[in-house]
Amino acid sequence: MxxxxxxxxxxxxxxxxxxxxxxxxxxxxxxxxxxxxxxxxxxxxxxxxxxxxxxxxxxxxxxxxxxxxxxxxxxxxxxxxxxxxxxxxxxxxxxxxxxxxxxxxxxxxxxxxxxxxxxxxxxxxxxxxxxxxxxxxxxxxxxxxxxxxxxxxxxxxxxxxxxxxxxxxxxxxxxxxxxxxxxxxxxxSLVCCNSLLSDLLRKGMTELFWRVFEKMSEVDLGADVYTYTNLISALCKEGKVDDGKTVLLEMQQKGCSPSLVTYNVLINGLCRSGVLDEALMVKESMAENGLVPDSYTYSILIDGFCKNKRPKEAKLLLDEMIGRGLKPNHVTYTSLVDGFMRQGEVAEALRIKDEITAYGVKLNFATYAAIINGISRSGDVEKGKELLEEMIGLGLNPNSQIYSYLIEGYCRGNNIDKAYELLDEMKRRNLSPTIYTFNAIIGALCHARNLECAYNILNDMVGFGVKPNVLTYTSLIKGYVNGGRLGDATNIFGEMKEQGIIPDVFCYNSLIMGLCKARQMEEAQTYLNEMIERGLKLDAYTYSAFIHGYCSVGEISTASRYLNEMLSSGIKPNDVIFAAFIDGHCKKGNIDEAFSTFDDMIRQAVLPKLLAYSVFIHGLSKNGKMQEALRVFQELKATGLIPDVYIYSSLISGYSKHDDMTKALEILEEMKENGVQPNIVTYNSLINGLCKSNKVESARQLFNQITAMGLAPNNVTYSTLIDGYCKCRSLVEAFRLFDEMVSKGIVCDSFVYNSLIDGCSREGNVEKALSLFHEMSQKGLASVHTFNILIDGFCKSNNLTEANKLLQEMININISPSNVTFTILIDHHCKAGMMEDAESLVLEMQNRNVKPTIVTYASLLDGYNRIGNSLKMASLFNDLLTKGFEPDEAIYSLMVDMYLREGNWVGVLQLFDEISLKGLSLKPNVSTALLETLCQKDYFDEILNLLDDMGEQGLMLSSSTCTVLLKDFREFGHPEKAEQIFETMIKFRWVPRTTGLTELHDIKVEQSFPCSGSLSVPQPLSAAYQV
Structure with a gap:
């Protein structure tokens, strides 16, 4: 050497x-x-x-x-x-x-x-x-x-x-x-080398492993079953399971018979790579070498199937294992319990727990940990607490992790008191809460939208001597982002850096995704630049956030630049990113560009062909381009591809959202005929469409079919149908479904509660609405939308005092009122003539930097119009124009009504011309008042133009208005003009063709012909607001 x-x-x-x-x-x-x-x-x-x-x-x-x-x-x-x-x-x-x-x-x-x-x-x-x-x-x-x-x-x-x-x-x-x-x-010796290879693998020192193996090959040291087994293990650890299978074949060809350990190593590698069906095939091939699977073989397979969300097949393997006389140990059972728990099948997991005991296998710490974790995540924390007591009774001492599972569960249910009781119990057992414990609490509280309590946990951590880490702050940032509080999220990000905690890629991504979703692209770009300066590597989530953000604001070229950068970095785009491009093109009406993006997906083969079609059809359907979606669907079938449940569901969802339930139900029948079974998403889309079409009973019939199809209604199914019943005022059925939902352990979210509160408010049952609101608040589900519904209900019940109290309660619990909140209150105070209170609300709105909407202005104008304050109206109208608002029909009608009252004909005609140029129309009662006034002033040409505009828009003049017009012109000595107007009225069928001008003139004004959509019916002047 x-x-x-x-x-x-x-x-x-x-x-x-x-x-x-x-x-x-x-x-x-x-x-x-x-x-x-x-x-x-x-x-x-x-x-x-x-x-x-x-x-x-x-x-x-x-x-x-x-x-x-x-x-x-x-x-x-x-x-x-x-x-x-x-x-x-x-x-x-x-x-x-x-x-x-x-x-x-x-x-x-x-x-x-x-x-x-x-x-x-x-x-x-x-x-x-x-x-x-x-x-x-x-x-x-x-x-x-x-x-x-x-x-x-x-x-x-x-x-x-x-x-x-x-x-x-x-x-x-x-x-x-x-x-x-x-x-x-x-x-x-070969024995020494094999032992060295094995130990290097065990220590994860793969680079040294390959150096040794290559030297062994160079000197032709030879290889035995142990060498090959080590080699297969190394390849599997690197994810090269196909190479591992090749080595298995090579060793057999060279006369070296694989051992049971060799097979187990390969099966384990295949399971870890998610290639479960191949793992089963390898297990079956063992018999060719005279080997039979042992307990470890089955344990590997069962664990693999459970980790890949196939616990039912894992259970079949357990039955096969027992049938062969092999006794499962607690590791096998723990994998199975954990698998069912992860899928939310709590009852099956508990049944297996009982089976474990029946087979004489003692439950150990790991098994209890899996069960308690799963049950706590399912929401049944009390059952988890019972299992904790059972565990302690068996002499198994829980650790901090077990307590963390339960504490997290209580926090998810917003039961903070119970969580702190468990923290105290930990102290009594000399168990110190770990960073995992606190992170679990903060994560759960953020998930439950109890952000203030989550933030306060930071101070508690210091008291326990636990220092927050990057994950702690990332959870808080994600919580604030998901709660729409981006300002707080950026503040927390700054506080984190001040504490000397360096944000990682996941932390940056959480903030960037929130900013991009809120279309604050410039600020998001600032944090991106910061990431690059710190040398952090952008990942798929970073690029995806910017691509989605720029597509949503219509800057497709910028989004394309990020896509190219992503590709040059070696990151492969997924279906979600291409869906963003298709969505962006569709929103801008660039259907050709959407098709171009689809062609790119097919040409570049970045996605399997069927998935590419699925993404495109979904994007078109989502944006209401149903003709194009159907065309692509027909093209898909022409290529010989078979549409799957996701493609059918996309079409059904699209037709349902656009009120074409006939076509949606046709697609449902087609998918059934082609042997494609609808899933719960399919049924949810149909139920939603039927409810929106006021066909709630048809929706209920579909709901009743779900169980027969082997499916289980989920949160969305119940929520949609409950909302449908609430909107059609069938509250008895709505609450019956609500009780059923609770009894099945399905989590009731804010949407369900909001629907019920809205339904009760519509019925005037504000007491029940308030009771639901308090129940919702205790669970940490109340949001600004909930407050808006309840405030609107109190306002409509003429209880403005309670409505104002709710506004103050919102502010006290740090839920920021929105422009909708203020607009509801302003509108109802204006209708009640309480303009000083309305003005105070406007001032509060300005102090909170909440910008008014066009509806806010309409409500205020209506209020001032009711009390005849023309000066305030003129000032408000100028203010909204200065701020760039475009007046709508309601606002123009209010201003015309004001000018008519004042006799300001210049203002009237100017507004009328402006309205005509914009293609708008006045509120019917204002149009009638204007016509009557124009008759009195003999503005004949304007009258004819106005009547033609009204008729072409499908508006109907009441017989009383027709009579007033004709009577006034004849009395003012203009019978020929009355004749022209009479012809217009007949033309638009405002009066029967069989009626003569003289007959109509002789009718008293109080009489009227039956006429639908009569303009004489009083119309509200203020625009509707979206609660």
């Missing part, structure tokens, strides 16, 4: 040491030393050599060189006696022997098959911290020196050295010894 090569392997290697070692056997000693060596050699031949030496002056003549020479000259003597002398001399000298003495002794012991004793000496050498380079060179020289010995066991010292280094955990040194031994012409 060359000097440079040794220097690379052993950085402490010194050339002077090497030169010294090469000359060790040719050292010339002083005459006195030679005599001492001879004297000691003579004494060693006596059985009582120890006594003889103790009684002589030999100990005064000892030195490391003498001891080395004694060992060398007595190489054919009893090595055990030499070992005794070696230890005796060490006790006499009180200093360490030289390295050559150790090496000589090891080689001599090995040559005489005293391997255990030799190994002890090797371990002493390592413990004395000799550099590996020196130890190796010492052995190298000694082995070469004693090669002529009759035994060939001296080469085993390298196996011994490698194994000893492994024992001490010095794996780099062990690998270096292996490589040096090979280069020096000494090969460690």
């Amino acid at each position: 060359g000097y440079l090569h040794r220097l690379m392997l052993f950085p402490h290697y010194n050339n002077n040491q090497h030169l010294k070692l090469t000359r060790i056997f040719f050292t010339t000693f002083h005459v006195s030393n030679v005599k001492t060596v001879e004297e000691i050699s003579t004494l060693l031949k006596h059985n009582n050599w120890g006594i003889l030496m103790d009684s002589s002056d030999i100990k005064n003549k000892l030195n490391p060189d003498v001891i080395q020479s004694v060992l060398h000259q007595n190489q054919f003597f009893d090595p055990i006696r030499l070992l005794g002398f070696f230890n005796w001399s060490h006790s006499q000298l009180g200093i360490r022997h030289n390295l050559i003495s150790y090496s000589i002794l090891v080689v001599l012991l090995c040559n005489s098959n005293f391997f255990r004793r030799a190994n002890g000496v090797v371990e002493c050498m390592i413990e004395l911290s000799y550099p590996p380079s020196m130890i190796f060179d010492a052995f190298d020289e000694c082995v070469r020196e004693y090669r002529s010995c009759s035994s060939s066991n001296s080469c085993l010292v390298f196996d011994m050295l490698i194994n000893s280094y492994k024992k001490f955990g010095f794996f780099n040194e062990a690998v270096c010894v292996f490589l040096c031994a090979r280069d020096s012409g000494f090969l460690p």
